[in-house]
Amino acid sequence: MRCPSCGYQESKVVDSRAADEGTSIRRRRECLECGARFTTYERLAENPILVIKTDGSSEVFSREKLMRGLLIACAKRSISPERIDSLIASIEAELRAAQRTEIKSKDLGDMVLARLAKLDDVAYIRFASVYKDFQSIEEFSRALTELS
Numbered sequence: 184m185r186c187p188s189c190g191y192q193e194s195k196v197v198d199s200r201a202a203d204e205g206t207s208i209r210r211r212r213e214c215l216e217c218g219a220r221f222t223t224y225e226r227l228a229e230n231p232i233l234v235i236k237t238d239g240s241s242e243v244f245s246r247e248k249l250m251r252g253l254l255i256a257c258a259k260r261s262i263s264p265e266r267i268d269s270l271i272a273s274i275e276a277e278l279r280a281a282q283r284t285e286i287k288s289k290d291l292g293d294m295v296l297a298r299l300a301k302l303d304d305v306a307y308i309r310f311a312s313v314y315k316d317f318q319s320i321e322e323f324s325r326a327l328t329e330l331s
Contacts (some may be wrong), residue, residue, distance in 0.1 A: 184212060184223055191216035203272040232278055233285045244278075244286070246271055249295070256310035260303050270298050304330055 184194050194212040197220065202209035207226040213219070232244035253267045274294050278286060292314045299307040307330060308323075317323045 186214035186217060186219055187221050188219035189214060189217040194221075203268065204276065206272060206276065229279065230284060232275075232283065234291055235285055235287045237288060241285070244275070244291075246275065249274075252310065252313070253295070253299075253306075256299070256313075257303065257306045258309075260306055262303055262306060266302070270295075270302065273298065300330065 185192050186194060191214050193215045195215060196210050197213050198211040200209055201207075202224060203226075207224050210223045210225065212221055212223060214221075233241045234244050235241050249271050250267060253270065254264070257267060274291070277294070296307060296311055296314065299310055308326060311317075311326050312323065315322070315326070317326070
C-alpha cells in the first residue's frame with residue numbers, strides 16, 4: 184500500500200477491525216519509510232451496481248461520489264464522516280441484499296433522502312435541493328413542508 188505522505192510502497196498494519204457492519208475491514212497502517220499513519224479499507228470484490236441516469240446513460244455506483252455529495256450536504260452539521268459512511272453502507276447493503284445490479288438514479292436519490300430525513304433536516308434539504316433541482320421557491324417551500 185503506497186503511503187499518501189511520501190509515496191513509499193511498504194507499510195505495516197498497526198490495527199485491524201471490522202467496519203461497515205462487517206462488510207469490510209478497516210486497517211490502520213504505518214509507513215516503513217516516514218512513519219506516517221493512514222487508514223485503508225478492504226472490501227469483498229462484488230459485481231458492480233449500475234446507476235441508470237435520467238438521460239438513459241449509466242455509470243458504476245461509486246461510494247466515493249455519493250460520499251462527496253453527502254459531505255457537502257452535511258457540511259457544518261454535527262454529522263460524523265463515520266455516520267455518513269454507515270448511511271452509504273446501508274444503502275449498498277440493501278441493494279446487494281435485493282440482488283440488484285441496476286438502480287435508477289431517482290430511486291438511489293430517494294433512498295438517500297429517506298435516510299437523511301431521519302438523520303438531519305438541514306442536510307436533507309441541502310441534498311434535496313441539488314438532487315431534485317428546485318427551480319422555484321415554491322418547490323423549495325413544498326420540500327420543507329413535506330419534511331415537517
